[in-house]
Amino acid sequence: MTFNYDEYIRPGKLPHIWCPGCAHGIVMKSIIRAIDRVGLEKDKTVIVSGIGCASRMPGYVDFNTLHTTHGRSLAFATGVKMADPELNVIAVAGDGDALAIGGNHFIHTCRRNIDITMIVFNNNIYGMTGGQFSPTTPHGRLASTTPYGNPDYAFDVVELSIGAGASYVSRSTAYHAIPLERQIADGIAHKGFSVIDALCTCPTTYGRRNKLGNATEMLMWFKDNTVGVKAAEKMPPEKLEGKILTGVFKKEEKPEYCDEYAKIIERVSAKG
Amino acid sequence: MSGKEVFYQGNEACAEGALYAGCRFFAGYPITPSTEVAEFLARRLPRVGGAFIQMEDEIAAMAAVIGASLVGKKSLTATSGPGYSLKMENLGYACIAEVPCVIVNVMRGGPSTGLPTGPSQSDVMQARWGTHGDHPAIALAPASVQEIFTETVRAFNISERLRTPVSLLTDEIIGHMRERIIIPPEGELEIWDRPRPTVPPEQYKPYDISEGIIPPMADFGSGYRYHVTGLNHDETGFPTNKPSLVQPEEERLMAKVTENLDILEKHEYTEKEGARIGVVSFGSSARSSRAAIGLAAEAGIKVDFLRLITLWPFPEDAAVQMADKVDTIIVPEMNLGQMIEEVQRSIAGRAEVVGVNRADGEPITPAQILDRIREVA
Numbered sequence: 001m002t003f004n005y006d007e008y009i010r011p012g013k014l015p016h017i018w019c020p021g022c023a024h025g026i027v028m029k030s031i032i033r034a035i036d037r038v039g040l041e042k043d044k045t046v047i048v049s050g051i052g053c054a055s056r057m058p059g060y061v062d063f064n065t066l067h068t069t070h071g072r073s074l075a076f077a078t079g080v081k082m083a084d085p086e087l088n089v090i091a092v093a094g095d096g097d098a099l100a101i102g103g104n105h106f107i108h109t110c111r112r113n114i115d116i117t118m119i120v121f122n123n124n125i126y127g128m129t130g131g132q133f134s135p136t137t138p139h140g141r142l143a144s145t146t147p148y149g150n151p152d153y154a155f156d157v158v159e160l161s162i163g164a165g166a167s168y169v170s171r172s173t174a175y176h177a178i179p180l181e182r183q184i185a186d187g188i189a190h191k192g193f194s195v196i197d198a199l200c201t202c203p204t205t206y207g208r209r210n211k212l213g214n215a216t217e218m219l220m221w222f223k224d225n226t227v228g229v230k231a232a233e234k235m236p237p238e239k240l241e242g243k244i245l246t247g248v249f250k251k252e253e254k255p256e257y258c259d260e261y262a263k264i265i266e267r268v269s270a271k272g
Numbered sequence: 273m274s275g276k277e278v279f280y281q282g283n284e285a286c287a288e289g290a291l292y293a294g295c296r297f298f299a300g301y302p303i304t305p306s307t308e309v310a311e312f313l314a315r316r317l318p319r320v321g322g323a324f325i326q327m328e329d330e331i332a333a334m335a336a337v338i339g340a341s342l343v344g345k346k347s348l349t350a351t352s353g354p355g356y357s358l359k360m361e362n363l364g365y366a367c368i369a370e371v372p373c374v375i376v377n378v379m380r381g382g383p384s385t386g387l388p389t390g391p392s393q394s395d396v397m398q399a400r401w402g403t404h405g406d407h408p409a410i411a412l413a414p415a416s417v418q419e420i421f422t423e424t425v426r427a428f429n430i431s432e433r434l435r436t437p438v439s440l441l442t443d444e445i446i447g448h449m450r451e452r453i454i455i456p457p458e459g460e461l462e463i464w465d466r467p468r469p470t471v472p473p474e475q476y477k478p479y480d481i482s483e484g485i486i487p488p489m490a491d492f493g494s495g496y497r498y499h500v501t502g503l504n505h506d507e508t509g510f511p512t513n514k515p516s517l518v519q520p521e522e523e524r525l526m527a528k529v530t531e532n533l534d535i536l537e538k539h540e541y542t543e544k545e546g547a548r549i550g551v552v553s554f555g556s557s558a559r560s561s562r563a564a565i566g567l568a569a570e571a572g573i574k575v576d577f578l579r580l581i582t583l584w585p586f587p588e589d590a591a592v593q594m595a596d597k598v599d600t601i602i603v604p605e606m607n608l609g610q611m612i613e614e615v616q617r618s619i620a621g622r623a624e625v626v627g628v629n630r631a632d633g634e635p636i637t638p639a640q641i642l643d644r645i646r647e648v649a
């Protein structure tokens with residue numbers, strides 16, 4: 001049965017601004033299906049973003065939507081969530097937005113373990129501003145600001161999130177739209193801060209410059225170069241060379257920030 | 273005023289005033305000399321079912337405050353110079369998205385880390401023009417602990433009614449000074465809330481100005497699903513770059529201030545018959561000014577006094593009224609000359625204008641101001 005997106009897409013807001021072949025739309029659709037799968041009430045769901053191509057996503061979907069400043073989605077989202085912990089809060093961000101300018105907010109939101117689900121649209125580049133390198137651009141790659149190859153090394157979003165204390169951490173790709181949907185649903189249902197590293201593609205400013213093929217070929221690359229984290233456990237190291245691991249890396253029940261704060265309110269409010 | 277008598281520090285009075293105004297969310301980042309506002313609210317907010325959070329920096333704190341306000345909570349942040357600089361990014365967001373919130377800046381010396389424990393009034397122009405782009409600005413500058421309380425309430429009221437951020441500028445002197453104040457009983461001071469929609473959700477347009485230039489604001493989560501952005505937007509809240517929509521939006525944001533001077537302007541004009549000298553001051557410098565004017569009177573020199581309580585919008589008419597009467601206007605301020613420029617601009621040559629300036633982390637003394645009064649007398 002094909003999924004009907006109409007209920008979730010705001011009338012009159014399509015076509016979107018994304019380039020033909022951009023994978024951001026695939027991630028958006030996975031998010032919509034995940035929300036539907038979990039059964040979130042539209043009125044009680046807030047989607048927050050920063051600035052960038054990925055961050056335009058909330059404008060297309062029929063929820064309470066908040067398009068903020070570059071990198072700040074999680075900080076705004078934290079205020080929303082604390083003001084009303086009953087709201088379901090989802091943040092979407094590009095890799096630059098989430099991890100460069102928003103890096104500080106990112107690690108502290110992980111540490112706080114507040115019940116927000118963050119989907120990083122990780123295309124390894126600053127798409128919106130025309131292809132400058134980002135914190136996830138691999139070493140040696142070309143970008144408009146690394147014309148001789150990127151001298152920098154990339155963040156691993158999964159390791160970063162785990163290290164900083166997020167309680168649900170997973171990775172999938174735009175090729176693997178169904179597992180991606182499942183992970184997002186899982187992350188939303190999980191109580192605590194969830195990070196889903198959604199690998200996607202920017203054929204326009206990254207693929208072309210690095211000769212990674214057309215939009216389809218870039219997606220197929222994910223198919224051929226990812227290994228599920230469970231399968232990887234049984235594979236010899238040489239077979240894992242150069243492969244990207246996908247799947248759920250961490251799922252831990254631990255105290256959630258708003259719950260902890262609610263306990264404080266309960267304890268002290270009697271004192272007036 | 274009846275009410276509860278307390279012996280409060282300015283920063284505590286600010287926090288208490290915020291609670292009185294209905295503030296239920298605070299996000300901040302510690303910085304001297306403002307930290308007591310946060311510490312007070314960390315204790316008190318959970319007791320009234322509100323929430324306090326110490327964020328990772330001031331950018332985040334300002335963002336969280338806006339997020340909470342969108343859910344319908346009156347929200348506050350407090351900081352000082354270096355943090356005020358960091359607030360500016362999202363203060364601009366609050367201007368364009370029209371999200372009520374109050375920002376307290378307990379001013380200290382700058383630029384940069386400057387004088388962390390020394391008083392200053394050097395963020396006057398930052399409060400007007402600190403964030404980029406054309407934008408409305410409202411800043412209040414109380415001069416006593418009691419007034420910090422009442423002006424904090426007024427800051428929330430204005431912010432709510434006009435759907436725009438309001439800065440409360442105090443300084444290290446009045447922020448840390450203790451004075452006996454009265455906390456009025458509930459209901460004695462008027463409390464204003466933001467306009468909320470009266471139409472059903474399907475008819476709601478978040479920036480619909482058919483009923484007036486302040487559009488009703490729905491709480492996130494209340495059934496009115498809408499979009500909020502820092503991009504220029506149309507009445508539905510979605511981005512637009514149509515010149516025919518952008519210019520009116522920009523002008524309307526400014527008009528929220530210029531068309532509401534009746535609720536914004538607040539100052540005290542103390543006149544002496546036949547005075548040829550006037551003083552314009554605000555905040556803790558106004559205290560020294562008042563003392564100096566008293567000393568001058570004893571010496572037989574009459575001086576008019578304009579004490580600004582609202583700094584932005586600047587009360588041009590009051591300055592002109594003074595300039596039309598006196599020969600010389602003295603502007604004492606703890607900086608190297610900021611408000612003086614606004615006085616000069618407003619009065620357009622109608623009187624001489626001279627400053628009394630201090631930027632060494634020490635208060636301006638009444639003697640300094642008296643010296644200047646004698647010089648020009």
Ligand SMILES: Cc1ncc(C[n+]2csc(CCOP(=O)(O)OP(=O)(O)O)c2C)c(N)n1
Nearest residue numbers: 051052053054070094095096097126127128
């Ligand atoms: C404070 C600030 N600095 C810089 C920019 C310019 N800018 C807009 S989007 C962007 C990067 C977007 O990259 P990413 O987050 O990876 O999203 P993508 O466009 O790739 O989806 C930058 C640098 C800005 N809007 N604000």
Ligand code: SF4
Nearest residue numbers: 018019022053127202
């Ligand atoms: S520039 Fe890249 S990220 Fe942005 S819409 Fe185009 S393909 Fe997508």
Ligand SMILES: [Mg+2]
Nearest residue numbers: 094095125127
């Ligand atoms: Mg990107």
